Amino acid sequence: MCGIIGFKGTSNLNAVDVILHGLKTLEYRGYDSWGIAVLQNSPAKKPSISVLKAVGKIGLFDDLKKKKKLGTSSMGIGHTRWATHGAVTKTNAHPQLTADKSIAVVHNGIVENYQELRSWLEERGYKFSSQTDTEVIPHLFDYYLKKGLPEEEAARKTFLRLKGHYAVVILNKSSQKILAAKNGSPLVAGFNDKDLFVASDVPAFLKYTRKVIFLDDMELVVLNDGISLFDIKSGRRKRRKHDTISWSPEQAKKGNYPHFMIKEIEEQHESIRRAINQDDKKIMEIASQIKNSFGTFFVGCGSSFHAALTASYLFSMIANKHINVVLGSEFPNYISFLKKDSLIIPISQSGETADILDAVRAAKKKKSKIYSIVNVMGSSLMRMSDHTFLMNAGPEICVLSTKSYTSQLVVLTLLAYASAGRLQEGKEELLKAARHVEDYFKPEYGARLKKLASRIAKYHHIFVIGRSLNYPTALEAALKIKEVSYIHAEGFPGGELKHGSIALIEKNTPCFVFAPMDETYHEILSNAMEIKSRGGYIIGVSPKDNKIFDFHIPVPKDHFTSPILNIIPIQILAYHLAVKLGRDPDKPRNLAKSVTVR
Ligand code: F6R
Numbered sequence: 001m002c003g004i005i006g007f008k009g010t011s012n013l014n015a016v017d018v019i020l021h022g023l024k025t026l027e028y029r030g031y032d033s034w035g036i037a038v039l040q041n042s043p044a045k046k047p048s049i050s051v052l053k054a055v056g057k058i059g060l061f062d063d064l065k066k067k068k069k070l071g072t073s074s075m076g077i078g079h080t081r082w083a084t085h086g087a088v089t090k091t092n093a094h095p096q097l098t099a100d101k102s103i104a105v106v107h108n109g110i111v112e113n114y115q116e117l118r119s120w121l122e123e124r125g126y127k128f129s130s131q132t133d134t135e136v137i138p139h140l141f142d143y144y145l146k147k148g149l150p151e152e153e154a155a156r157k158t159f160l161r162l163k164g165h166y167a168v169v170i171l172n173k174s175s176q177k178i179l180a181a182k183n184g185s186p187l188v189a190g191f192n193d194k195d196l197f198v199a200s201d202v203p204a205f206l207k208y209t210r211k212v213i214f215l216d217d218m219e220l221v222v223l224n225d226g227i228s229l230f231d232i233k234s235g236r237r238k239r240r241k242h243d244t245i246s247w248s249p250e251q252a253k254k255g256n257y258p259h260f261m262i263k264e265i266e267e268q269h270e271s272i273r274r275a276i277n278q279d280d281k282k283i284m285e286i287a288s289q290i291k292n293s294f295g296t297f298f299v300g301c302g303s304s305f306h307a308a309l310t311a312s313y314l315f316s317m318i319a320n321k322h323i324n325v326v327l328g329s330e331f332p333n334y335i336s337f338l339k340k341d342s343l344i345i346p347i348s349q350s351g352e353t354a355d356i357l358d359a360v361r362a363a364k365k366k367k368s369k370i371y372s373i374v375n376v377m378g379s380s381l382m383r384m385s386d387h388t389f390l391m392n393a394g395p396e397i398c399v400l401s402t403k404s405y406t407s408q409l410v411v412l413t414l415l416a417y418a419s420a421g422r423l424q425e426g427k428e429e430l431l432k433a434a435r436h437v438e439d440y441f442k443p444e445y446g447a448r449l450k451k452l453a454s455r456i457a458k459y460h461h462i463f464v465i466g467r468s469l470n471y472p473t474a475l476e477a478a479l480k481i482k483e484v485s486y487i488h489a490e491g492f493p494g495g496e497l498k499h500g501s502i503a504l505i506e507k508n509t510p511c512f513v514f515a516p517m518d519e520t521y522h523e524i525l526s527n528a529m530e531i532k533s534r535g536g537y538i539i540g541v542s543p544k545d546n547k548i549f550d551f552h553i554p555v556p557k558d559h560f561t562s563p564i565l566n567i568i569p570i571q572i573l574a575y576h577l578a579v580k581l582g583r584d585p586d587k588p589r590n591l592a593k594s595v596t597v598r
Helices: 015-029 060-070 114-123 136-146 151-161 260-266 268-276 280-292 302-319 328-337 354-365 380-384 403-419 423-441 443-456 470-485 521-532 562-580
Strands: 003-009 033-040 048-055 075-081 103-109 166-172 177-183 188-191 195-199 211-214 219-223 227-231 296-300 324-327 343-348 369-374 387-390 461-466 488-493 510-514 537-542 551-554
Touching: 003 015, 003 103, 003 166, 003 177, 003 219, 015 033, 015 075, 015 195, 033 103, 048 060, 075 103, 075 166, 103 136, 114 136, 136 151, 136 166, 151 166, 151 177, 151 219, 177 195, 195 219, 260 268, 260 562, 268 403, 268 423, 280 343, 280 369, 280 387, 280 403, 280 423, 296 302, 296 328, 296 354, 302 324, 302 343, 302 403, 302 470, 324 328, 328 354, 343 354, 354 369, 354 380, 369 380, 369 403, 380 387, 403 423, 403 562, 423 443, 423 562, 443 537, 443 551, 443 562, 461 470, 461 521, 470 488, 470 510, 470 562, 510 521, 510 562, 521 537, 537 562
Parallel strands: 296 324, 296 343, 343 369, 369 387, 461 488, 461 510, 510 537, 537 551
Antiparallel strands: 003 075, 003 195, 033 048, 033 075, 103 166, 166 177, 177 219, 188 195, 188 211, 219 227
8 A cells, every 4th residue: 555755846845844745645555664764965075865764653753753853945855655475574664676776666566577587687796685576666767777878768677577566656866856656556746836746645745735646557747847747658758737636635634533533433424425515416426327327336345345235225215226236346347237228326535545446447448437436626537437436535544435335325315316317306305414414413412432442442342233234334334443443343244143143242342332312222122131131231323212222322313314323432432442543533543545556
């Protein structure tokens, strides 16, 4: 996964500050180690590259001390790592350099043929110091430069030899240029009057500019006097108009909040409204494509899959329409069902999830139509789709999906209503639900959930049940709890627990029960009773308290919007569990926000 950044400027910005800020913003992509390389090019001295690398997250105190050693610079590159090849060590952290420190490289992705390239380079006298696949890149580039090729040509030859998915940024001491390329991993360039940027994601440099150029696969970008773009295969120069990002830098900042997670949870009172107030024409257009398709497949991973699964109930209940829901990683097994007029609706916050991109590639081979629902503008998924619907949740920095999940649910609810020819009614229902959201952020509500978090933090297992529309909510609630607290949590349809897993219920095992006042109410309470009879501690998430509940989480009375209204208290609870247990809510261990590996 990993986050990468490159900067070349003529303003008075110090590259060290720009890169450290960018890396901090990109840390959601990986945070087991990090590194930065800057060019020292003061007129008094010979140019040289200075490097700083460390294991762990970017800690401010250490950085400030170490940062001084790097001084000031006008250009450099940086990397925050989610290890794939080679253990988490300082040596394996990026940048990887040539032995003479003239070329430094940061890389996101995997060079699949690195062993072959490494042996080839070793035969030609190159010495390797790390276990990474990345280290072949600086050596290969050096090899072609030493052959006398012009720099862009040497970079092109280098990238043509790499197999796999990658985004790479190179700092070349001799030319004092930054070169970057992508194939399958995200990369975006940015510019203002004086400074040039390239990074895995826009928030890394959003503080300095909103003008961006999204790169396509097999493109090489050179930051020098301006931004030059080349096609890697043909070597031809390319021209591209820039896009202007609508996100504001403030949206990507923590402000007065201790963590992005709680900030983004609270932002839902706005993001849900933004998702509702979409372009009706676009919603109607997707609904009509669904109606006319030979099978519609909603595809997602993790939380986005849970949103898709919720959609299958919404479409059945509201529009009396069957849709298929498939996990991104399982989608290739379904392609024999696809036809030219099948419609694939990939749902993804990042638009970079490798399993989703693979699913889209497979569907494109069958010439099926792709209409994606995405949060990140310019993402790979958006660029691969025939059409895209932007859910407009704003930047989500915390690794956990919170506001993007509820925005997905809003868009899918609108689509279900639109498919039934009742879009306005759907909008009104959703706006009614949105009016309740603010109540979740009143101090007394938060205090209640914090108290519950303290009570259940000592347990090793948590169960969550829900029926019908709230079965996917149970899956999502369990995912939220486990990924951020590291307490094992499992979600079930209410009727399923008794088929085996009820054996795990012990005295006081916390069990969340989604009990909306709908057709599932009585049955889910019976399921809660089965758990209570075996000693379980019942936490009822319901508009109405009930004597079965040992703890009651009140939620508004609503029907088709209950998946939206029921998940928010659990997001808040998961946050308090993480804080109570001393976990980092924004960067849970072993995770990254964009899962760009298979
Ligand atoms: C959970 C979470 C993940 C993502 C999943 C898909 O909180 O964030 O499960 O939902 O990795 O990511 P996107 O939506 O970016 O494709």
